[in-house]
Structures are given as C-alpha cells and as structure tokens.
Amino acid sequence: MPTLSPPPLRVAVIGAGVMGRQHVGTMKQLPELDLVAIVDPFSSTLADEEKVPAFKDTETMLAAERPDAVVIANPNDLHVATTLRCIEAGIAVLLEKPVATSLDEARQLIDALRANPVPVLVGHHRRHNPVIARxxxxxxxxxxxxxxxxxxxxxxxxxxxxxxxxxxREAGAGIILINLVHETDLLRHLYGEVVEVQAFTSNAQRGFAVEDTATVSFRFESGALASIVASDAVAAPWGWEKNLNEVAKFAKEYDQPCMMLSGTEGALSVPQLKLWRYGERADWEAPLHQQQIGFQADDPQVLQLRHFERVVRGEVAPLVSVEDAARSIAVLDAIHQAAREGRSVRPVRV
Ligand SMILES: NC(=O)c1ccc[n+]([C@@H]2O[C@H](COP(=O)([O-])OP(=O)(O)OC[C@H]3O[C@@H](n4cnc5c(N)ncnc54)[C@H](O)[C@@H]3O)[C@@H](O)[C@H]2O)c1
Incomplete structure (x- = not known):
C-alpha cells in the first residue's frame, strides 16, 4: 500500500517586506507548505499578489485562519512580542533572526516555551547551507x-x-544584530561557545544611532580565538552574500573567502572549501598543499523551510532552537557592552 503524504501545512507569513517576500517565493517551490495569509499593518501588496487574505495584525489572523505555522519576518524589535502571541495560541513558528534584540528579551521566549512547548525554529538559514555542514x-x-x-x-x-x-537606523538594528548575528552563530556552531569578547564599533560613515562598522575579537571555551572585521559602508569583495550563491541579487566574487579557519594541522577557506595542509615537513618554510573539498550545493532557504515542515510535524528537533539562538544574542549583548565600555566582556551563560 503506498503511504499517503499528509496534507500541506497551512502557513501564514507575518511581515511582508524583503524577507517576508523571499519566504513566500521559497514556499511556492514546496508543495508541502501552503501560504494561507499574510500579516502586515502597512501593506497588502504581497497578499494581493498571492491572492491570500491580508491582515493588519497577528491576533486577528490567528483567530480567523488558525494556521498550522507562521513565518515571522517583521522588524527585529517585534520578534519576541509576535512569537509570544503565537506560542500562546499554540502555533509553530519559524522566526527570522535575530531571535531577540537582547538576552533579557530572549529569556521571555525561553520561559514561555518552558510553560507551553511549541515548535520554534530560528531562521539562521546559513546553518542549513551544505557548505557549512561540510x-x-x-x-x-x-x-x-x-x-x-x-x-x-x-x-x-x-x-x-x-x-x-x-x-x-535605530537601537535593535545595526550591523551587529542584523548581519553579524549570522557570523557569530556560525562561529559558535564551528568552534564552540564564546567566553570573552572585545570590540570596537563605529557609526562614523553613516552617522546613525547604530553602528555601520565593527571589529570584534572572540575567545572560545576551547582557547581558540577569532576576529570579525565588518562594515556595511565599504567597497570590498569579502562577505557571505558576495562569496556564495545564496541570494541572486548580489553580484558575486566567488574566488574570495569570507571565513578563514586555521588549526595546528591545517586551514580551510569558506566558502571555497580549500583545505591547506603540510606534507612530510610541517614548518613555516615548508610548502602547504591545497586540496579542493567537494560538496553538493543547495538552496539553504529551501532546506530551512523543508526542515521547518518536519519540525512542525514533530519529526525532528529544530536545528536552531530559541535557546541556541539566545546564546548568540548573549554574545552580541557582550559585544555591544565591550564596545560601549572599552573593555573585554564575558557573555552571560544561557
Ligand atoms: N535571514 C536573513 O538572511 C535575513 C535577511 C534580511 C532580513 N532578515 C530579518 O528579517 C526581518 C525583516 O527584515 P526585512 O529586511 O525584510 O525588513 P523590511 O522592513 O523590509 O520588512 C519588515 C516588514 O514588516 C512589516 N511590519 C511592521 N510592523 C509589523 C507588525 N506589527 N506586524 C507585521 N508586520 C509588520 C513592515 O511593514 C515591513 O513590510 C528582520 O528581523 C531581519 O533581521 C533576515
């Protein structure tokens, strides 16, 4: 007897901006997910284009549609309040990063989930990228x-x-919470937990309340060290969006690495996955040999939504849980504090 596939999940999208639109586009590639509604207080354009009901607020949508799950892609400072509403209603959530704008906020989600466990996946989509898995x-x-x-x-x-x-432009955004949350999440995934940070930030290029440029140093529990050197106001070829084929609109510089990982026996460039190791002689005068590591490229947004479907159905645990994502926010809180106070800071343990 052939097994019947379950009916598609009924999914609503909350926040119809750049990322909401991207999730809707990805969802259309997946027969296992059905878009049933869109919430945005300021625009019904996307809902009209997709011919689904448009709502101005989450509560009304949840009551009217009772979706199986929601994708939350509204501004960062609304993530926690919106997710709390969905948890209260018992509805599964894919929440865009950052999980919260501070650890205090993230703790509200952790507490709510303890009292009322509902599947929540945090949208650190790069973790689903096969290049990171490799x-x-x-x-x-x-x-x-x-x-x-x-x-x-x-x-x-x-x-x-x-x-x-x-x-x-306002507190709760800035390149640390919007962009470097991804790099921080990946560093934790690859190297383990962060025990100390130092940081400089600058808003000298754009002059907004939030930083446009940052240099951050990390010390990991293992003793390893890392640095992120970042700006959204420079002309340069180094960065995830340019060096990988994830989002079509960005011009690409495929030969440039954005992560260089090195250890006592070898080094790896990401995303090229070139592995450098010594031959018989291993010292600074000896040649390093380069090996190209293969991997099967795939769209991490598609993989993330497929994984989300399985999370909602209770088949797997979320690859990035609220607690896991909250640990990255604890590191970001420490980075902000280190930059503000001009000293090294140890992230609060979650
Ligand atoms: N995973 C990624 O790589 C990635 C990339 C970009 C943005 N993001 C995240 O996605 C989220 C959205 O970013 P964006 O660039 O699409 O922003 P955006 O400003 O383009 O879109 C946000 C949308 O939310 C709507 N909105 C405002 N208040 C709302 C409310 N109360 N309820 C529902 N909708 C509301 C706005 O009208 C707007 O359409 C942010 O949290 C951002 O950090 C993630």
Missing amino acids: AKQIIDSGALGRPCLATVLWQTRKPDAYYDIAWR
Whole structure:
C-alpha cells in the first residue's frame, strides 16, 4: 500500500517586506507548505499578489485562519512580542533572526516555551547551507588539528536607500544584530561557545544611532580565538552574500573567502572549501598543499523551510532552537557592552 503524504501545512507569513517576500517565493517551490495569509499593518501588496487574505495584525489572523505555522519576518524589535502571541495560541513558528534584540528579551521566549512547548525554529538559514555542514564535518574530522584561529570578513556597501526604513537606523538594528548575528552563530556552531569578547564599533560613515562598522575579537571555551572585521559602508569583495550563491541579487566574487579557519594541522577557506595542509615537513618554510573539498550545493532557504515542515510535524528537533539562538544574542549583548565600555566582556551563560 503506498503511504499517503499528509496534507500541506497551512502557513501564514507575518511581515511582508524583503524577507517576508523571499519566504513566500521559497514556499511556492514546496508543495508541502501552503501560504494561507499574510500579516502586515502597512501593506497588502504581497497578499494581493498571492491572492491570500491580508491582515493588519497577528491576533486577528490567528483567530480567523488558525494556521498550522507562521513565518515571522517583521522588524527585529517585534520578534519576541509576535512569537509570544503565537506560542500562546499554540502555533509553530519559524522566526527570522535575530531571535531577540537582547538576552533579557530572549529569556521571555525561553520561559514561555518552558510553560507551553511549541515548535520554534530560528531562521539562521546559513546553518542549513551544505557548505557549512561540510566545513563542520572537516573540522570535526580533525583535518585542521586543534582549531586555533578564525578570520571572518563581512564587508559591503548597502545602498543609502536601505536606511530609508526607520527601524534599520535605530537601537535593535545595526550591523551587529542584523548581519553579524549570522557570523557569530556560525562561529559558535564551528568552534564552540564564546567566553570573552572585545570590540570596537563605529557609526562614523553613516552617522546613525547604530553602528555601520565593527571589529570584534572572540575567545572560545576551547582557547581558540577569532576576529570579525565588518562594515556595511565599504567597497570590498569579502562577505557571505558576495562569496556564495545564496541570494541572486548580489553580484558575486566567488574566488574570495569570507571565513578563514586555521588549526595546528591545517586551514580551510569558506566558502571555497580549500583545505591547506603540510606534507612530510610541517614548518613555516615548508610548502602547504591545497586540496579542493567537494560538496553538493543547495538552496539553504529551501532546506530551512523543508526542515521547518518536519519540525512542525514533530519529526525532528529544530536545528536552531530559541535557546541556541539566545546564546548568540548573549554574545552580541557582550559585544555591544565591550564596545560601549572599552573593555573585554564575558557573555552571560544561557
Ligand atoms: N535571514 C536573513 O538572511 C535575513 C535577511 C534580511 C532580513 N532578515 C530579518 O528579517 C526581518 C525583516 O527584515 P526585512 O529586511 O525584510 O525588513 P523590511 O522592513 O523590509 O520588512 C519588515 C516588514 O514588516 C512589516 N511590519 C511592521 N510592523 C509589523 C507588525 N506589527 N506586524 C507585521 N508586520 C509588520 C513592515 O511593514 C515591513 O513590510 C528582520 O528581523 C531581519 O533581521 C533576515
């Protein structure tokens, strides 16, 4: 007897901006997910285009549609309040990063989920990228020896119009919470927990309340060290969006690495996955040999939504849970504090 597939999940999208639109586009590739409604207080354009009901607020939508799940892609400072409403209603959530704008906020979600467990996946989509899965395998195989250093670059120039949207200029945004939350999440995934940070931030290029440029140093529990050197106001070829084929609109510089990981026995460039190791002689005068590691490229947004379907159906635990994402927010809180106070800070343990 052939097994019948379950009916598609009924999914609503909350927040119909850049990311909401991207999720709707990805969802259309997946027969297992049905878009049933869109919530946005300021625009019904996307709902009209997709011919689904438009709502101005989440409560009304939840009561009217009772979706199986929601994708939340509204501004960062609304993430926790919106997710709390969905948890109260018992509805599964894919919540865009950052999970919250501070650890105090993230704790509200952790507490709510303890009282009322509902599947929640945090949208750190890069974790679903096969290139990261392969990099993690290589590190865990010991090919780098003991991981000692990571150099991470995220350098780009966002168009001035990006900042016409007010929330992106205000506390709760900035490149640390909007962009470096991804790099921080990946560093934790690849190298383990962070025990200390130092940081400089600057808003000298754009002059907004939030930073446009940052240098951050990390110390990991293992003793490894890492740095992120980042700006959204520079003309440079180094950064995840340019160096990988994730989002079509970004011009690509495929030969440039944005993460360089090195250990006692070898080094790995990401996303190229070039592995560098010594031959018989291992000292600074000897040649390093380069090996190209293969991997099967795939769209992490598609993989993330497929995984979300399984999370909602209770088949698997979320790859990035609220607690896990909250640990990255604890690191970001420490980065902000370190930059503000000009000293090193140990992230609060979650
Ligand atoms: N995973 C990624 O790589 C990635 C990339 C970009 C943005 N994001 C995240 O996605 C979220 C949205 O970012 P964006 O760039 O699409 O922002 P955006 O400003 O383009 O879109 C946000 C949308 O939310 C709507 N909105 C405002 N208040 C709302 C409310 N109360 N209820 C429902 N909708 C409301 C706005 O009208 C707007 O349409 C942010 O949290 C951002 O950090 C993630």
